[in-house]
Amino acid sequence: MLHRCLIVTGALLSLAVTLLVAQDTCRATGMPGMPGIPGLPGRDGRDGERGQKGEPGQAWGGGRGPQRGVKGDPGNVGFVGKRGQSGEPGKPGVSGLAGPPGEPGENGAAGVQQKAAFSVARGTTEYPDRSSVIRFTKVITNINNDYNTETGHFRSRIPGTYYFVFHASVDNRLCVTLKLDGTSLTSFCDHRHRRRQVTSGGLAVYMSRDQEVWLETKDYRGMTGTRTGYSIFSGFLLHPH
Template sequence: MTHLYVFIIGALLSLATPPLVAMETCPASGMPGIPGIPGLPGRDGRDGGQGQKGEPGAESRSAAGPQKGETGEPGMVGYPGKRGPSGEHGGAGGPGVGGAPGEPGDSGSGGVQQVAAFSVARGSDAWPDRNSVVLFTNVITNIQDDFNVETGRFRCRVPGTYYLVFHATLDERLCLLMKLDDQLLTQFCDHRHARTQVTSGGLAVYVSKDQEVWLETKDFHGMRGRPQGYSLFSGFLLHAH
């Protein structure tokens, strides 16, 4: 009986021994670790969807009724719009008020026939200089002094077509140039040798206002003026323009 008790106690001790050994061999707890580095901030999330329309606000029960809000600031000026289609043509307007009388104009020549003419003679027995304007000493006709005796030139006062002609008494050879403002109109030459003779020449030409016409000699200048036969230069207006 005693041996039985000893056996039971031994069995109980054998069952209790392993846990004690395991408890003695468990290592002790370690020191807490260093906290980790904070993570990077996360990205913003996506926009949420539009919420549902809210309910209308409650009607004001104030005795003054709904209140008008303050006037807002004017908006920016918009861009010009496209040009619209053209409208229909309007009717003719009534006559306007008459203007004030104008100043009197210059005296015109309407209804008045304009005339211009000259005829001059060379009454000198001397020959004119070579390569120079022929000068005339006697005035036969000179309307409004259009021909200048000192210069030997006719200055046009009435523009139009003129007939210009000369008659020369000569006993030597002669060459004459008829010029219009240094432009050669034509040349007349008579190289026949005779004791005394007469030569002439003329043409019709348009002359503008203030242009000048004259006769000019060349190397041959036998244009003399004697009482028995003057040398003449004449011109007259055929048609005013």
């Protein structure tokens, strides 16, 4: 039994030596083996360096989604909108610088402008014409010649309130009208016929600059005047405005 084992062992050793010798001299081609089992996934590598900025891409002409078109020309100017609500009042601004002093006025100009008065008399026995301006030719007082003895008109240089009054010597019926620039303000009439009497009337009138006032006759015109009894027309400034 032992002998038989030795023979087998020797035979196997001879075969192994033969195979080793043959592998060194002529490599035998064997059949490929079965693929191995895939290994486990490896870990992600480190991030690479940042690349350079690329060129701008061309406009996309696809049909999916809204696309920005070419910029159009400006449209026409629209209508003016409604005015908005007023804002809150702003704070007062800073006071400005004082202006330069004005030029001195003329001496006495202010005092002269605030004075206006006249008293004129009619010293004739002749009646004035019917429906005409009554001219008082004898000057008693006439500041700055505001009353014109040629026309019988008083002209206002100073706007304000004036008072006008007349005292007439009459020997017949008399009606006179006080007029302002041709407009009748009031009438004073005495229809009693007496040999001699005196009648009068007065009125406060507001006058603008360069307006004129005068007395005018109507149908009755029995106004006279003598040295012992003039017919007088007077006016003066009550309050300048």
